[in-house]
Amino acid sequence: MTTRSWSRLHPRRQQRSSPTRRRRPQKGSLRDILRQNSGTSLFVRPIGWTDLHASLLGVRFCELPACDTPRPCNLPGSPPTQGHMRPSPTITKLSDALTEILLLSSGLPKSTSTAVKTVLMTLWPTAFAKWQLFPDLNIYFGDKVYHDAVRVQALWNFPSHPSALSSQSSVATIPARPVSSSSSPPVHCNANLPMLCYIGKNQLASIRKCIFRVATGPDNNPNIPVQRLQQLRAKLLIPADADKDSHFVGIFLAMAQRHFYTPPIRTLTRESSLGLQKPTSRRPDFQDVKMRILTHDNETSEFLVYTGHVTAQFLDRFFDPSGAFYEEDGTIAGMKVEFTRVPIWPILGLRERLGRALGEDIVGPFDSNQMETWEDDRARGANIKRKRTTPAALDGSLDEESDEDQPAMPDKKRCLSEERNLVGVAV
Known part of the structure; x- marks a missing residue:
């Protein structure tokens, strides 16, 4: 049988015999690594990434000075402030939520x-x-997506x-240029795109501890040797520095x-689930x-804010491995x-x-030296209660009293605001 007749009988086999050649990876590329x-x-x-991944990808962790100011000044011998004695509803709400975050016994990721x-x-x-x-979230590598x-x-x-966007600056670090410039790239619009995420360190440690599952042996007996082997594999995932997690x-x-x-x-196809x-x-x-x-550290009772500077060249490495x-x-x-x-x-x-740690491009502009005391909540509740208990007009009609109370309210709020700026409150 000639080659020509064989190709007619088996066209698919002939196509497989000459696959498309992939170009040779350049030095330093992901495929070369x-x-x-x-x-x-x-x-x-990424849940299985180790310190080696961060090193091979050229990741540089940099710890910035702690954002530990401002905070109330408590002089020795000073009496408790009104915030301690009569906390506002907002302070109480924050205290309950922060306690839940640091409560180790809860153990529920959803509640945290x-x-x-x-x-x-x-x-x-x-x-x-x-x-x-x-x-x-998906990970894209070359022409494949891993769901x-x-x-x-x-x-x-x-x-x-x-x-809201006008009060928050763009995440793009490329400076904006006039539209008429043909060489300048368009400014990236970040609307409805990821800004910040939260993941607890305790939750991350729990996932790593149970990431490797071990099937039971005969008669549902535990496979002790394999369990010990998987425990050793799980320990390799723990970073050398807990603050520099890959x-x-x-x-x-x-x-x-x-x-x-x-x-x-x-789709429900097998190729889609495998990232093909x-x-x-x-x-x-x-x-x-x-x-x-x-994230947060339960031992030190601190929030940790990580800022990732992802460049276009770094994204190109995963688009073209x-x-x-x-x-x-x-x-x-x-x-x-x-x-x-x-x-x-x-x-x-x-x-x-x-x-200050999150940045104004996340929370918007604010005065980092002026502490918010939430005293307006208590003052607002007192004003409402006082207005309800105020008797009717003593020397006039009810309508005349209402007209006089309206312009007086802004002055009352202004006085409360000035008093709040002068008095320090510690909670």
Whole structure:
């Protein structure tokens, strides 16, 4: 049988005999790194990333000074303030939520996430009005998408309302230029795209502890040797420095890719579940983005705010795993992650301390030196109660009394505001 007749009988086999050749990976590319470390399990979900992943990806963790000011000044021998004796409803609400966050006995991720949402919405109602509980994010690698590769406890997007966006600056670090300039890229619009997420350290440690499941042996007896082996594997996932967790790098990557990739349509096919679905062949218009991760340390009673600076070149490395992309200084494009600590107590000053750590592009402009005491809540309740108990007009009609009370209210609020600025309150 000739070759020509064989090709007519078996056309599919002839197509498989000449597969498309993949170009050789450049030095420093992701595929080159995988080839050089072929004996190490690197191509895994971010929950399985170790310190080696951060090192190979060129991630630089940088700890910034703690945001521990402002806070009330308590002089020795001074009497308790009104905030201690009669806390306002807002202070009580914040105290209950913060206690729930630091309560180790709760052990429920949903209750902790709800408490974090309560704190953020109480401090900044506009910026954190909408949230997503336990969202799943995709990871894109070349022409493949891996669904639900990253899960966090809570996620907030940038607001879409024009008035809210006007008070918050763009996350794009590329300076805006006139539209007439043909060389300038368009400014990235971050509306309804990931802004900040929350994940607790205790929850992350619990997931790692139970990440490797062990099947039972005959007669449902525990497989002790395999259990010990999996425990050793789980210990390898624990970072050497708890504050420099490589899992945060994967979260920042997934959040940044969500800014530029359109989520593919989910199907029930096996190829889609394994990440073999092609998202797009066209390169997205990558730009530098900046996002945050919020977590907390129960031992020190502190919030930790991580800021990830994800560059366009770093995103290009995952879009084209065979290509090498460099920074301006000639090094392989990596990621810079800054983090700072924020003491949770006292409550007074927490809004300003946490706002400085998050940044004005998240919470909007504010005065970091002027502490919010929430005394207006108590004053507002007292005014309402006083208005209800005020007797009718002594020397006039009820309508005349109402007309006189209306212009007096702004002056009363102004006096309360001036008094609040002069008196220091500690809670």
